[in-house]
Amino acid sequence: MQHQLTHDDTKPVITILTAVDIVEAQDDAKLTAVAGAYSQLLKQLQPDHQVVTAGKLKELAFRPDELILFAFTNDVLVATAQVTRFFPGGVPTGLVNNVVVDVSCRGQNLGTTMMVELEQRIFIQWVSDIEQTLDTLDTSRLKLVLTSSHERGTDSFYQRLGFTAKETVRYSKWL
Numbered sequence: 001m002q003h004q005l006t007h008d009d010t011k012p013v014i015t016i017l018t019a020v021d022i023v024e025a026q027d028d029a030k031l032t033a034v035a036g037a038y039s040q041l042l043k044q045l046q047p048d049h050q051v052v053t054a055g056k057l058k059e060l061a062f063r064p065d066e067l068i069l070f071a072f073t074n075d076v077l078v079a080t081a082q083v084t085r086f087f088p089g090g091v092p093t094g095l096v097n098n099v100v101v102d103v104s105c106r107g108q109n110l111g112t113t114m115m116v117e118l119e120q121r122i123f124i125q126w127v128s129d130i131e132q133t134l135d136t137l138d139t140s141r142l143k144l145v146l147t148s149s150h151e152r153g154t155d156s157f158y159q160r161l162g163f164t165a166k167e168t169v170r171y172s173k174w175l
Contacts, residue, residue, distance in 0.1 A: 012073040014110065016117050019061035019068040028054065037077040038070070045100045067125065068098075069118055071110060078105045081114040085126055085142070094122055096146040115161050119144070 017025075022034055031054040038057065042049040052060075060066050065086065071079035082098040096118070101110045127142050146163065147170050148154045155165060 011108070014078070014113065015072045016114070017070050017072070018121070019057060019066075019070070022070060023058050023061040031057065034070070034077065038080060041077060041080055041100050041102060042098055044103060045098065067118070067121060069114060069121070071114060073105070078102045079110050079114050081118045083118060083122060083144070092126070092142040094126070094142050094144045096144055099146075111157060112161065 023031065026034060035052050035054045035057045039049070039051045042052065060068060066082070066084055068082045069080060070077055079101040080098055081096070081100075083094040083096050085092065085094050087093065096115075099111065099114065101114070122142060122144075144163070146158065148158065159165065
């Protein structure tokens with residue numbers, strides 16, 4: 001589902017597409033180009049991020065518990081946001097990750113636009129599905145979680161979007 005946004009005549013039109021939209025509409029060469037641009041965008045967030053190939057993008061696009069959004073201006077990828085759904089302890093949860101706006105486009109509310117769009121699509125795709133399959137109101141919603149470091153300067157951004165910071169330490173280990 002394509003969604004086009006523009007705030008006024010001085011700003012370019014932003015087209016927001018899902019990974020499924022991109023995979024279904026692109027030939028192999030264009031899909032490879034989008035995967036390359038996506039990899040470069042993710043490296044702005046994590047310089048050691050692995051390269052995302054066209055094959056990996058196809059795989060991610062069709063996972064039922066994965067939702068990836070891409071924002072384009074004049075066919076140039078300028079932002080992305082992703083959420084992965086899982087059920088720890090039976091609680092529907094969405095892990096928001098890879099929220100990146102290209103350095104050349106920051107300060108234009110594109111991050112907010114991406115997060116609002118992501119939440120709307122989560123509600124349509126997953127929350128309405130949860131409401132139909134569960135009988136209790138306590139578990140008929142989806143909890144969104146994310147991690148970010150204070151050094152990134154994103155605290156106020158996520159707080160404006162309604163997220164509450166928790167003082168926890170996150171540990172990770174590669175297997």
